[in-house]
Amino acid sequence: MCLRGRQMKIAEYHSPVLFEECMKALIWDPNGVYADCTLGGGGHSEGILKRLSAAGHLHSFDRDPEAIAYATQRLSPFSSQVTFHPVPFGRLADEVQPNSLSGILYDLGISSHQVDDDARGFTFQGTNPIDLRMDSRSDFSAQEWLRTNSPEAMTKAFKENADLDRAYKLTLNIQSVIADLKTPILPQHIKSAVEKTYPDRMRDVNSILARVFQAIRMEVNSELDEIRSSMRAAVDALIPGGRLVVITYHSVEDRTVKLTCAEFERACICPPQSPVCLCGGNHQKLKKVLRKPGLPSAEEIARNPRARSAKLRVYEKV
Numbered sequence: 413m414c415l416r417g418r419q420m421k422i423a424e425y426h427s428p429v430l431f432e433e434c435m436k437a438l439i440w441d442p443n444g445v446y447a448d449c450t451l452g453g454g455g456h457s458e459g460i461l462k463r464l465s466a467a468g469h470l471h472s473f474d475r476d477p478e479a480i481a482y483a484t485q486r487l488s489p490f491s492s493q494v495t496f497h498p499v500p501f502g503r504l505a506d507e508v509q510p511n512s513l514s515g516i517l518y519d520l521g522i523s524s525h526q527v528d529d530d531a532r533g534f535t536f537q538g539t540n541p542i543d544l545r546m547d548s549r550s551d552f553s554a555q556e557w558l559r560t561n562s563p564e565a566m567t568k569a570f571k572e573n574a575d576l577d578r579a580y581k582l583t584l585n586i587q588s589v590i591a592d593l594k595t596p597i598l599p600q601h602i603k604s605a606v607e608k609t610y611p612d613r614m615r616d617v618n619s620i621l622a623r624v625f626q627a628i629r630m631e632v633n634s635e636l637d638e639i640r641s642s643m644r645a646a647v648d649a650l651i652p653g654g655r656l657v658v659i660t661y662h663s664v665e666d667r668t669v670k671l672t673c674a675e676f677e678r679a680c681i682c683p684p685q686s687p688v689c690l691c692g693g694n695h696q697k698l699k700k701v702l703r704k705p706g707l708p709s710a711e712e713i714a715r716n717p718r719a720r721s722a723k724l725r726v727y728e729k730v
């Protein structure tokens with residue numbers, strides 16, 4: 413497989429996180445139909461396909477054409493059992509039948525390949541223009557986001573997506589650095605705005621920059637809206653007993669998953685002010701399988717430091 417002119421080894425593209433834990437939580441019927449909403453390098457998809465019988469099937473989604481190309485090659489031994497969907501997982505309901513899936517996996521965020529390939533413009537340590545599009549065919553990149561947003565919208569994104577303090581000051585500093593720039597915005601431009609905003613935290617510059625990039629990436633790819641709409645569709649797509657398995661990597665993502673699923677864990681959907689239940693009290697569609705989120709072992713974190721912030725949430729359709 414050739415990506416950007418070089419051979420990619422599997423571990424170089426992406427090492428799947430919480431792999432055994434996901435397989436155990438997700439697959440209960442080897443004859444079932446499953447969805448991997450975040451194909452990436454295909455590590456989890458391959459694990460699912462290896463555990464299915466000849467009657468089983470997998471739908472794999474990724475909005476990144478490079479992921480689809482790489483994983484199509486990797487999963488070619490299973491080609492009759494996998495359907496690739498090169499679309500955002502927010503479109504799950506358009507691609508699969510309601511009440512048809514035995515399990516759905518989301519391994520949220522981005523792959524190691526997306527971060528490590530400087531040409532993709534995902535890394536704050538890179539030298540290429542900031543881009544941050546998972547789907548490089550989309551015409552809205554971080555360049556447009558940074559140049560066209562109001563100070564209010566930018567401040568809100570930094571606060572809500574990455575819990576950044578001094579978000580308004582940071583916004584003004586970024587806008588002043590890029591105001592007269594005739595060339596594309598580079599990571600160093602954002603770095604200089606961060607250094608100007610947090611002069612007393614020079615030792616934390618990299619971690620602040622990582623959060624700034626995370627906040628912009630989430631906007632460019634509408635990540636929280638994608639999670640909300642896809643998880644709601646996932647509840648309809650699952651059969652009773654079907655599993656919803658989600659790995660998150662930061663608190664805002666995790667909170668969004670938790671709150672979206674909580675909508676379906678309630679049996680009673682009457683307004684809180686209603687003194688008695690009038691809805692019938694039979695609306696529960698999901699129950700937690702893991703009471704507390706699963707975490708990677710110390711051994712996994714030592715082997716793959718990118719797993720360190722992962723949290724696994726598992727639900728079952730009732």
Ligand SMILES: C[S@@+](CC[C@H](N)C(=O)[O-])C[C@H]1O[C@@H](n2cnc3c(N)ncnc32)[C@H](O)[C@@H]1O
Binds near residue numbers: 455519521
């Ligand atoms: C953490 S990686 C998944 C890695 C994968 N589990 C593996 O084993 O290689 C996340 C992948 O999900 C994709 N992705 C993230 N959000 C998406 C969305 N809303 N729709 C489709 N794909 C998405 C990214 O492009 C990326 O390739």
